[in-house]
Amino acid sequence: MEFRYLPMTDTDKQEMLDFIGVDSTEELFSDIPATIRLNKELDLKPPANEAQLKQELTELANKNAHVKKYPSFLGAGVYDHFIPSVVDHVISRSEFYTAYTPYQPEISQGELQAIFEFQTMISELTALPIANSSMYDGGTALAEAVTLSAGVTRKKKILVSKTVHPESREVIATYAKGQHLEIEEIDDKDGMIDLDQLSEKLDDSIASVVVQYPNFFGQIEPLDQIKEQISAHKKTMMIVSSNPLALGYLTPPGEFGADIVVGDTQVFGIPAQFGGPHCGYFATTEKLMRKVPGRLVGQTTDEDGKRGFVLTLQAREQHIRRDKATSNICSNQALNALASSVAMSSIGKQGIREMAMLNMKKARYAKKQFEAIGVAVLNAGTFFNEIVVKLPIPVKVVNEKLFQKGIIGGYDLSKVYSDKEGQMLLAVTELRTKEEIDTLVTEMGAIING
Amino acid sequence: MVNQDFPLIFERSKVGRTSYSLPALDVPDMDLETEVEAKFIRKELAALPEVSELEIMRHYTGLSNRNFGVDSGFYPLGSCTMKYNPKINEDVARLEGFSQLHPYQDTRHIQGALEMMYDLQSALKEITGMHEISLQPAAGAHGEWTGLMMIRAFHEANGDYQRTKVIVPDSAHGTNPASATVAGFESVTVKSNEQGLVDLEDLKRVVGDDTAALMLTNPNTLGLFETDIMEIKQIVHDAGGRLYYDGANLNAIMGYTRPGDMGFDVVHLNLHKTFTGPHGGGGPGSGPVGVSKELEPYLPKPVLVKKDDQYEFDYHRPQSIGRVKPYYGNFGIYLRAYTYIRTMGAEGLKKVSEYAVLNANYMMRKLEKEYVLPYPQHCKHEFVLSGKKQKKLGVRTLDIGKRLLDHGYHPPTVYFPLNVEEALMIEPTETEAKETLDGFIDAMLSIAVEAKENPEVVQEAPHTTVVKRMDETTAARKPILRYTK
Structure with a gap:
């Protein structure tokens, strides 16, 4: 047995072929016309053993910067929340x-x-x-x-x-x-x-x-x-x-x-x-x-x-x-x-309200901190856990510099809204700590002020 | 009092119990009510459960004990490819470097993820023989619709607005005609001939200059290879239509032949069937589409490309049908499929198809003694029996399926395809051992004997499950779709 997901042994195979009354499995595929038969082996990477593959894919995963390693303020429809x-x-x-x-x-x-x-x-x-x-x-x-x-x-x-x-x-x-x-x-x-x-x-x-x-x-x-x-x-x-x-x-x-x-x-x-x-x-x-x-x-x-x-x-x-x-x-x-x-069962009736409020309060704290350093927070209406800040330099540039400081910045609204140049959509979930929010604000302030 | 032996999570709930442990409020507290208008503040809390953590685990462990997966036992559901779901796949999908990526991160910081996607695309291109792949569709039916939308865009680009019809065989999956309708086409049925294959004469009759496409799965839903595939292709292409491959049955042919080589223009794949993505009790799946060179411009956007050894998304696709799903598809399922393909390689995947077909033929020959086999030729990865002999004894295919539950097996697909009376559609897959197949065969043969000698025991089955047959009529007539206190 060469493949751990395939339990067929030579004996099994022979017994089954004998019962069916054919000499080989090839006969079972004889209905596929010769003109469309694949006459070569598929060009794929060779089979990898479990330990080797796990190692390789772990290394591939490690090539990615992820939101548990870098505090992330990206939301825009996908959020980093606490998972019980x-x-x-x-x-x-x-x-x-x-x-x-x-x-x-x-x-x-x-x-x-x-x-x-x-x-x-x-x-x-x-x-x-x-x-x-x-x-x-x-x-x-x-x-x-x-x-x-x-x-x-x-x-x-x-x-x-x-x-x-x-x-x-x-x-x-x-x-x-x-x-x-x-x-x-x-x-x-x-x-x-x-x-x-x-x-x-x-x-x-x-x-x-x-x-x-x-x-x-x-x-x-x-x-x-x-x-x-x-x-x-x-x-x-x-x-x-x-x-x-x-x-x-x-x-x-x-x-x-x-x-x-x-x-x-x-x-x-x-x-x-x-x-x-x-x-x-x-x-x-x-x-x-x-x-x-x-x-x-x-x-x-x-x-x-x-x-x-x-x-x-x-x-x-x-x-x-x-x-x-x-x-x-x-x-x-x-x-x-x-x-x-x-x-939802785990967070429960009381917890869901508390969790929603945590998001709202932390996002409001971030808003206040941005305003304190003179960064405009747009949109005057009531909001949930996301805010839009207006920056004097392109969001892309700001995000690059933030990443160098170990932070994943917000979503660049100018990517899809032509009238929103310099506008960054930031999400503040319950997982973002005061320290992370403070660092974000400080670093963004430093970037903007050159 | 409801007659039940297992409570709902809401019935376990008790005021004051909690199982949550949220992060602390480490910023200054504030009164939200001074800022949020009262009309936007919820007056009554959503009645979610209030339970302790142990109660949650007892509840869901109890529910899992009332469920049946591939790891529980044999699951020969035809057309569903219920093969083993490898455990390394689950581990890989949970690596934080994959599971904790945000779709809007800078692509330069997630090259590992994109490399995996690109490599998976390349592998699927090779396996199907198609020119290009988009991984975006969320599931098989979503892939079908995506494929048909591309075919429509292609015809419209050629000024062929009159191509409004999609031809589907009478044995087709239900999603085929439904996808055609949702893509704005009208379905036309082509009949099967006495061998269970597409009737070429009928096909010639239904094709025309209004034909947009023929949707086909090969092998078809009877598990039979459409040996006339090249003639079918010629007829459809000559009429100006395009050929759509429903990849549900790809498990039968890997390394033997490819949809691209058969002349198909569009292919969808079910990564949750052939490529071991777990079915999850109904999803999530993943339904990549492959296309010929001619249809490439119409692929959903963005398209993942490799430029100077960097992977990135190409949004500049002026002829694209557009986006079919937010973000980039069901990435978590790609990881499972990719891990599987890397485990098996070319040699392993060919053996998969070889053994899937051998297992199916072995079972078919064992069972044809007692059950009617409407199409006697070799089958591919699955086969269809008819329970009409048993029906004459008063035992329906449904009863046979339910009796199998008493033997500890998941029943085969029943009453499908529609062109076989009292159909029983059996797909053993390659991951099952001969002893398992023999056990199932013995159960089927013993049920055939019971049908003759003691039909009530079959008609009244199952006898050993936590509930008996359900009253589905009342469920539909007086629907109760949520719990109310």
Whole structure:
């Protein structure tokens, strides 16, 4: 046996060939026409033994500067948060991570119940009654919400605020092409959606308005005023993308009348891991329950009347509806939803509010410190854990110098907003210490002042 | 009182219990309520659980004991490639130099991560014979849609706006027609012939100048190699359509033939099937796409490139279909696939396919004695039986699947593909030992005997699981989708 994952022995192979009645395994491949047979060995690196490969990949990992080695103020949709140790211990249980989608409820009660609990937690945070079992990520969840709104309202035009994550907006644009939807963007004003422009562009032809809360710049959008404008138009939906940690403190979008709330639970128990896999969530109203993309777990009973859980309302899904399906999602992010459930259970009812407040307080401390040294902090509205600072020199230059001091600086807004030259988006999570914040401010001050 | 023997985490909750230990507030405290308008402050806390740390571990350990993974036992789910998930992969994915990277870090500081991605792309290009790869799509279905969007962009660039139809075989995965719809196409079905392969005459009938693409998996969902693949390719290409390869079944052919060599224009791969990314109870997956030279300009952006020995992202892709996912895809799954490919090499991957096919043929020949085998030729990595003989005795395929649970096996895929009555689709994979296959074969044969002699025991199965068959009708009619106190 040369490969540890392949248990076939010579004796096994011979016995099996004899039973099948062929001389060699080659005969089993005789249906592949000669013209397309690969007549060479694949050109790949030679097989590596376990110790050697682990060593090599550890060295490769060590080539990267990571956020546990360098204090990082990068956020912009992906955050460095505290992950309780229990999370990895639970998701490392191979009954969970080596399982398939729970199509056989009798032997999948563990996964099904865990997802039912996840749905409940998301429902609690968003204040909407229905949450699905997960989506790929916050960006594609938002794109699915947009296509759902167009399908339900039978309208083709969607208004998206420029204060929504730029990469989510790009994903929406790609999905929209497939569905022939028209996307119009609403400008930002002082880091918030421009309400006047929204009012001008809103009319009865709009399927939905897409906003983010807190938005890409960290600001708390006025969902009440946005909803009021939307309500004046028949059927038009309010779609909100929300950082679920912020909802530990903020009024949930469901209470403001959001029709669909989506986002990413990366903030709960999922490491940044270069942007994926994270975990999208999707919550909505009773009315839209049968339009929800992806899998739903429901409670029921077995033949003996005992409580149990099953995948339900599957008539919505691709494997039943095929070309009539409104979403093609099949695999989701179940294991990451489990990680987030464990993190949410661990942080708990009181802890989530406390954690959200820690973020808010530390971000406010950073704001105050920047202002104290004369660095302008833009946007006057209420914010969660991100601030935008205005720098007299390019963000790229500042970040390079910060890195030399052992700090990963913020996100350069000029990369995607042409009117935001010199603007840096900084995230301050509960993991950033006072000392790290002070060092950042001091170093940035020194860089700016040459 | 609910009749249950395992509480929900919310039912374990008790006011005052905690299991969190947050970082300290080391900056001056402040009153947030003076700054945040009252209407934005949550009035009622989200009812998350209040439990101790041990209770969390007991809860989830208990749940894991009520679950079944590949490490628990044999999982011959056809089309799902439930092979062993190597443990070194999990260790590599958890190295902080990989797991703690932020997607917006300066690419010069994360060259190790980009090198791995680039190397994985190169390996997948070689394995599939495609010209270029994008790792971005999040899962198989996402890759399908991405591929179709590229085909659409290609046709539109040629002024071929009338190509609105995607042809899918009657045996296709459900995601194929759904992806076609989401990409804005209409699906057209092509029939299978008596050998279970694409019916060339029917294909000639359905292709035309409205054909955008044919989606095919080869071997197909019956586990049969489409021997006429070069004729199929010719017919579709002659009509101006493009050929899409659903990579779900790649495990059968690695090192033997390649989608690129068969003439496919777009390929998606399921890193969580062939390349051992764990299924995770439903995800996360990863669904890279490969394309021919002709379709390269349409790849999602950004594209990872190597310039002067430095890896970076190329955003200047004017013909790109755009971004299909935030950031750069499911990086954590790439690490697992990469570790696997490096463990196996060319020699190992070819053996993977050799043994996957040998195992499937062995089981098929053992089981055809008692179960109807609709297509008698050699299969590839999986095969489909029909339970119609047992159905006549009052035992449905569903019952057979449930009876297998009593034997400690995960059932095969049932009632798919749709073109086989009472289908049982079995994919053993190469990581299973002969003794395991023999045990499963014995169980299947004993169930066939039970169907004749004692059908009730099969019809009423399972008998040994923590719950019995569930009332799915009520679940759908009166949905309860969350816990309420």
